[in-house]
Structure formats: C-alpha cells, structure tokens
Amino acid sequence: MSIIKYNENELNNLARLMRAEAIGDGELGMLMVGNVAVNRVIAECYTFKNTKTLNDVIFETPGGFAGSRSSLFYASPTTKEKELAKRVINGEYYYPATNALWFYAPKKNENCTPTWYNQRNVGRYLSHCFYAPDIGVCPKIR
Numbered sequence: 001m002s003i004i005k006y007n008e009n010e011l012n013n014l015a016r017l018m019r020a021e022a023i024g025d026g027e028l029g030m031l032m033v034g035n036v037a038v039n040r041v042i043a044e045c046y047t048f049k050n051t052k053t054l055n056d057v058i059f060e061t062p063g064g065f066a067g068s069r070s071s072l073f074y075a076s077p078t079t080k081e082k083e084l085a086k087r088v089i090n091g092e093y094y095y096p097a098t099n100a101l102w103f104y105a106p107k108k109n110e111n112c113t114p115t116w117y118n119q120r121n122v123g124r125y126l127s128h129c130f131y132a133p134d135i136g137v138c139p140k141i142r
Contacts, residue, residue: 003091004041010054013068015077015085017058020067025126027084032097032125034088037065039101045138048101096123099141100130 006014014037022029040048040057051057058068067073077085097103102116105127112121112129119131133141 001091002089004038004054004089006054006089010058011082011085011089012077013058014054014089015081016073016075017065017067018085019077019081020070020072021065022128023072025128028094029126029128030081030084031088031092032094032100032128032130033067033103034085035093035097036100036103036130038088039097039099039141042140043101043138044140045133046101048138094125096125096130098122099132099138101133101138101141102131103128105129 014034017037018030018033021033025032037054037057040051040060041054043049043051047060047063048057051060058065100122102119104116106112106129112124114121116129116131119133122130122132124130
C-alpha cells in the first residue's frame with residue numbers, strides 16, 4: 001500500500017528522476033533519491049507546505065530537482081526503474097535518506113558540508129550527501 005497518492009504519470013516521473021539524479025550510485029542511491037522526493041510530498045514544513053504530489057516536488061520552482069532538467073530524465077523509465085519508484089512510494093526507506101528533504105553531490109574528493117539549507121548533514125551514500133530537518137520540525141516525516 002502506498003504512503004502517498006500517485007498516478008502513472010507521477011510514478012514514471014519519479015522513476016525518471018531517480019535515474020537522472022543517481023544512476024551512478026546504483027539502485028540503492030536511486031532509492032534514496034526517491035525517499036527524498038516522497039518526504040517532500042509528506043512534509044508540511046519549509047518550502048514543502050504546498051507540495052502535495054510527486055509532480056509538485058519534482059517540478060517545484062524555484063527549487064525542485066536538478067535531475068528534472070537532465071537529458072537522463074527525458075527517456076522513458078525502464079521496468080526496473082518503475083519498480084524502484086514503487087518501492088519508495090510503498091514506504092521503503094534507506095538511511096541516510098530516511099528523514100532527508102535535501103541532498104547534493106559534492107565535487108570529487110570533497111566532503112559533505114555540515115549543513116545545507118540550514119539543515120544538518122545526516123550522512124553520505126557514495127556521491128550524495130543527505131540533509132534532514134531537526135526532529136520535530138517536520139513531524140509527518142518519519
């Protein structure tokens with residue numbers, strides 16, 4: 001059972017976003033990007049107060065995800081990519097993205113900054129650093 005509402009178009013867009021943002025980090029990295037997108041739909045804090053759907057968060061302006069403007073985003077998602085997207089929509093979470101609302105990829109051989117958008121670094125997975133709000137700030141995020 002899904003933890004957020006979605007339609008086929010949004011599932012495809014999430015799968016494409018996960019690929020565009022993290023294909024180099026493999027399936028687990030893609031799942032973590034999906035966690036962040038789902039968290040933004042659930043969140044009722046910061047700039048995510050009015051983002052209620054996956055398409056809202058994927059195409060949010062300003063902000064949103066840089067991957068939605070990548071050439072990797074525009075190809076149709078594979079069956080496997082859609083399967084990964086369904087897994088995060090159904091509530092699978094992966095540390096350090098469990099409560100994260102932001103991530104970025106630092107330059108090669110650079111460490112994660114301690115904060116990003118005034119949020120604390122909660123960990124790194126391969127090329128991405130993940131950032132989450134303090135506990136209690138966004139109560140709906142697990």
